[in-house]
Amino acid sequence: MTDFDASERRIWAGRAEAYAESFGKLCAHPVPRLLDAARVRDGVRVLDVGTGTGTAAAAACARGARVTGVDAEISMVDLAARSVPSAEMHLAELPRLPFSEGLFDAVTANFVLNHVGRPQAALAELRRVVRPGGWVAVTI
Template identity: 65%
Template sequence: MTVFDRSERLIWAGRSADYAASFARLCAHTVPQLLDAAGVVAGTRLLDVGTGPGTVAVAGRARGASVTAVDADPGMVDMAARAVPDADVRVGILPELPFADGTFDAVTANFVVNHVGRPREALTELRRVLRPGGRIALTIWAAPPAPGQALMGRALRAGGAVRPPHLPAGLAPEDDFPRDESGLTALLDAGGLRDAACETLRWNHRVGAEEWWSGPAAGVAHVGALLSSQTPEVRAEVRRQYDLLGAEFTTPDGLLGLPHAALLARARH
């Protein structure tokens, strides 16, 4: 396990309810396109990796798929199991999944590869559990980030937040890859997958300012870990900057309209 992996386990431990109440709705936006890209229909044996509260698993089951779902965090597993009671939901951590070779027709990973320390190993493992000819579809956030996704980072910088020594800035250079269409396609190729293709999805996430703040304020994700490590004075200044910068995105009905961009990739075993 890499330093990045250990940090991710700590960041997400005990955050399932806070994630579900804040960022989960944002990440749900890509689910229909993700399932289409994976070819999920009635009867598909689907593995959803990094299922979180079970959003993809629920949607896959609604299509008639036979769903198995895993997540590294036991709290997320409990939440997903309640959301999809007739699915096989268990703890599973990349790059070592508890399944035999070729078990599944399709594998999905919605905003998961950005949370693993060795993405190429993760893709190789996802390929292993796919049957020959099976399809994989995954999403990650594009970089540089879209303006709405960058709002919290801008507020942290403007508020004087300082990265603590225990929080890694990112992957080790030898494990990282460009977060663009060509970079993600090359990662799939390196994982031994065929016919890799990638597209960029863009949308405006409409959300209340308090809901959007609530995730980081509760320590959710990397941005939340960074915020929670600051002094009370810095956190207060970050909030002030967030309110000022958020005015750029405030719509006439008082919600934030936050532009986001994600990469959706697909490939075959």
């Protein structure tokens, strides 16, 4: 973990509710286009990295996708799990995700790469967990 990562963990620790009422609303705006870019539709296996409060995960579920979400902050994971019960939520952080290579059809990361100390390594990890021919879509 870099010093930047440690700082991010301290800043966001226990802040899920505050995030939901502030930045979460702003960050929700590009979600439909993010999911379009990742070709998210019925039956697609989606990993939503940095799921936050689960906004993108919920929208992917509404499209019929099979969704797994991860976040580095436990309060975000807990809130996302309550908000999107049809998705599977896990505590995990970039650049090491607890999934096998090529497990997902699509990977989304909505305003996540700007919160990691090694964004190139994080992007490589997103690519690792998506299947050959799958889609990775990010916002920043």
